[in-house]
Amino acid sequence: MIVMLLSCCVLVLLATDPGVTAPTFIPEERSTPSPEAQFDLKLATDYLHQYYDLQHDLLVRVKRSEPALISKVKEMQMFFGLNSTGELDSETLEVMQSPRCGVPDVEEYSHIQSTRWNKNVITYRIGRYTRDLRRSTVDSLIESAFGVWARASGLTFIRTQTRNADIMVEFVTYAHGDFYPFDGPRGTLAHAFGPGTGAGGDTHFDDDERWTAGRTGFNLLLVAAHEFGHALGLKHSRNPESLMYPTYRAIRPTNLLSSEDVTNIKALYSPFRGPRNWLLRPLLPRLMQEKCAQDLTFDAVTTVGDATFFFRDRYLWIKHNVQSDIKEGPITNFMPTIETRIDAAFWIPRRSTAYLIHESTFWTVKGSVVRGKPRSLSFFGFPAWVQDVDATVHIVKTGRTLFFMHDIYWSYNENRKVMDFGYPRTISEDFPGVNATINAAFYKGDFIYFFVGPQVYKFDYSHRVVVGIETANSWLGC
Ligand code: ZN
Ligand code: CA
Ligand code: ZN
Numbered sequence: 083m084i085v086m087l088l089s090c091c092v093l094v095l096l097a098t099d100p101g102v103t104a105p106t107f108i109p110e111e112r113s114t115p116s117p118e119a120q121f122d123l124k125l126a127t128d129y130l131h132q133y134y135d136l137q138h139d140l141l142v143r144v145k146r147s148e149p150a151l152i153s154k155v156k157e158m159q160m161f162f163g164l165n166s167t168g169e170l171d172s173e174t175l176e177v178m179q180s181p182r183c184g185v186p187d188v189e190e191y192s193h194i195q196s197t198r199w200n201k202n203v204i205t206y207r208i209g210r211y212t213r214d215l216r217r218s219t220v221d222s223l224i225e226s227a228f229g230v231w232a233r234a235s236g237l238t239f240i241r242t243q244t245r246n247a248d249i250m251v252e253f254v255t256y257a258h259g260d261f262y263p264f265d266g267p268r269g270t271l272a273h274a275f276g277p278g279t280g281a282g283g284d285t286h287f288d289d290d291e292r293w294t295a296g297r298t299g300f301n302l303l304l305v306a307a308h309e310f311g312h313a314l315g316l317k318h319s320r321n322p323e324s325l326m327y328p329t330y331r332a333i334r335p336t337n338l339l340s341s342e343d344v345t346n347i348k349a350l351y352s353p354f355r356g357p358r359n360w361l362l363r364p365l366l367p368r369l370m371q372e373k374c375a376q377d378l379t380f381d382a383v384t385t386v387g388d389a390t391f392f393f394r395d396r397y398l399w400i401k402h403n404v405q406s407d408i409k410e411g412p413i414t415n416f417m418p419t420i421e422t423r424i425d426a427a428f429w430i431p432r433r434s435t436a437y438l439i440h441e442s443t444f445w446t447v448k449g450s451v452v453r454g455k456p457r458s459l460s461f462f463g464f465p466a467w468v469q470d471v472d473a474t475v476h477i478v479k480t481g482r483t484l485f486f487m488h489d490i491y492w493s494y495n496e497n498r499k500v501m502d503f504g505y506p507r508t509i510s511e512d513f514p515g516v517n518a519t520i521n522a523a524f525y526k527g528d529f530i531y532f533f534v535g536p537q538v539y540k541f542d543y544s545h546r547v548v549v550g551i552e553t554a555n556s557w558l559g560c
Contacts, residue, residue, distance in 0.1 A: 115146075126170050129178045130154040132270075133186045133328070146170070161187050161320055181291075181300065182329040183308060184262055184273030187318045198315045198350045199248065199277045201451055202416050203238045203400065205387055205434075206283075207247035210254060214293040215302065223295060224251055227306035229407075230325075231314060234344050235351045238400055238409040238416070242387030244434035246448075249283040249313050251306075255290050264288040271330060272305050274312035283313040297332055305330065307338050315350050319343070373399070373410075374560035376553075377536045382473070383522040383557075384427035386436050386447075390524065392558065393424040393438075399558055403526075408558060419452045420445060426474040426522070428483055430496060442469045462494050463501040475523040475530055477543065486520045513541060515548035 115123070127144050130136035136154045138144050144151055152168035159166045162177050206228065211220055221241075228239035239249075257263040260281060262273055267290045274285040285306070292299035304325075311326050319326040324340040339347075372378055372394075382393040385403075392399040398416055400409040413420050417438075426439040436447040443456035459468065462485070473486040482502065483494045490506035510517050513532070522533035525543070532539040533554050540550040553560070 119146075122170050122175055125175065125178055126155065127151065130158060132184075133182075134158050134188050135186065157188070161318075163320065163322075177329065180329040181268045181271050183305075183312075183318070184264075184270040185312050185318065185328070187328055197277045199237075199283075201418075202236065202351070203240060204249060204283070204314075205240050205242045205244075205247040206249035206251055207242055207244065209250055209252040210289075212253040212287065212289050212293050212302075214289075214299070215295060219295055220293075220302065223302045224306055227303055227310055230307045230338050231310055231347060232407075232409075234339055235314070235347045237314070237351055238389075240387045240389045240400075240402070242434065244387070244431065246434050247387075249285060249310070251285050251287075253287045253289040253293075255288065258286060260284075260286070262286075264290065266290045267292075271300055272309050274309040276312060277315050285309045285313050300330060301332065304332075304338070311343070311347075314347065316343075316346055319346075373558050374555055378555045378560075379536055380522045380533050380554055382424045382427040382438070383524045383531070383533055384429045384436060384475075385524050385526055386429050387431075387434075390526075390557070391427065391436075393427065393522075395423050396421070401557065401559075417445075417447065417452050426471050426485070428474040428476040428524075430476050430483075431478060437474070439471060439474060462492075464492070473520040473523040473533070475525045477525055477530075479528065479543075484523075486523065488519060512546070514546065515539060516541065 123144065123146060127136060127138055130151070131138055134154045134157055136150065138150075155170060155174065156166045156168045158177075159168075159174055164173055164177065165171075206224075208220065208224060211217055215223075225239075225241070231237060232239055252258075255264055256266070260275075264270055264286075265288070270288060271291055272285065272287045275281045275283060277283055287293065287302075287305065287309075293302045293305075294300065295302065308325050316326050318328045319340075319342060321327060321340060321342050322331075324342050325338050326343055326346070378394070380392050380394050382391075384391050386400075388403050390401045390403060392401065393413070396413050398411065398413045400416070401407075413424070420438065420440075422440045424438045424440055427436060429436045434448060438445045438447060439459065440456070442459045444459060444461075445456050446453045459471070460466070462483075464485075468487065471485045471487045474483060475486075476483045476496070481495065481497045483496055485492045485494065486509060487506075489509050491509050491512070492505045493502040493507075494500070495502055509520070513530075516532050516534065516539055518534045520532050520534055524531050528543050529549075530541045530543055532541055536554050538552050538554050538557070539548050540552070541547070542549045
């Protein structure tokens with residue numbers, strides 16, 4: 083009774099002073115909850131709103147006894163294997179205060195779409211960096227985090243600098259352009275969108291955290307590997323051994339994935355899907371052995387983002403430019419609609435697009451997805467008698483694509499979309515030292531690499547001179 087009287091007096095005093103704005107004070111229960119209890123309740127409602135789809139009006143104070151709240155507390159307790167009492171006990175509150183992933187634990191409210199990427203080569207780009215770590219450290223931790231899933235799934239991740247990469251990786255703070263603002267230090271560490279176009283796959287890290295490569299702060303490799311699980315279509319796991327468990331734990335075994343994580347990613351991306359690939363399987367061992375054969379030649383070679391693609395018959399090797407990792411398999415494993423060999427290929431970085439030529443037709447491959455049906459080579463304005471080409475290369479510096487055929491070549495202006503005047507010209511005149519039919523060519527760092535039989539001529543494009551000769555498969559680590 084005394085307590086009640088006192089609070090009445092305080093209210094009266096505040097209300098009679100016009101200089102002070104009276105707080106709206108609605109006693110929610112018979113006795114006023116302690117500041118600690120109010121803090122806990124606020125923490126719980128915010129947490130359950132964010133991760134368990136608790137519907138609540140932010141202006142109305144939720145009561146502890148609210149059935150909707152109790153049922154959500156129970157749901158959360160069940161997820162984390164706690165006693166499912168519906169009470170905000172200390173164990174429950176401790177979990178709610180643990181730093182964690184921003185992706186909800188319940189599906190109905192989840193912004194993870196339970197889908198998968200319908201391709202095996204997935205591109206990513208690191209946009210905004212954190213200042214907590216050196217750029218090169220961030221690069222290698224992100225690469226390692228993708229590597230965790232690459233090893234388990236057979237997927238290939240290629241870093242690109244183009245804006246339309248599948249997975250955009252960024253360090254941001256508070257509101258950052260999606261509907262899921264970050265919250266300053268601790269709390270939410272990062273979140274990721276499930277596979278899809280637009281924001282699909284995009285992965286954001288809260289740059290108010292202290293990101294590290296070690297045990298202090300938050301380990302970027304651990305958090306990134308978890309988030310990329312979402313970016314590939316995985317949901318949260320209730321198993322504390324799993325990488326996809328929602329809260330952050332610093333100590334982990336060397337193998338980041340639990341057997342559950344491995345089973346789930348394999349179920350989503352089984353490496354051999356459909357009968358077509360089964361038929362091709364007998365081809366694999368023979369081609370794999372040939373990789374280091376002395377006389378190995380390629381049909382087409384092109385850079386694609388930060389990787390280089392090597393085509394031979396219906397087989398493809400993908401080599402990362404930075405690391406020595408090589409992915410290989412039938413072309414259909416990577417681009418299911420392309421069932422033929424590739425004669426020539428080129429890549430236009432600013433369009434993030436590869437063009438793959440087979441006889442008199444070509445495919446457009448954007449962001450590693452084959453777009454539409456193959457088109458006719460006549461699109462480039464060749465005379466009718468040109469029904470195939472040996473090799474193509476796009477020169478970034480000049481915006482030209484060169485098409486090589488026997489001993490002549492054409493130059494196509496990609497900006498104006500017309501053939502340059504005065505072509506075809508003789509290859510040996512403009513590329514001294516390159517005197518035989520070119521099988522494949524690609525452009526990198528102002529050099530054109532001409533694949534002629536089992537050899538590669540490194541051609542200095544500015545000085546028009548061959549500066550080195552190596553074997554073709556030295557590019558594949560042979
Ligand atoms: Zn998560
Ligand atoms: Ca945070
Ligand atoms: Zn975000």
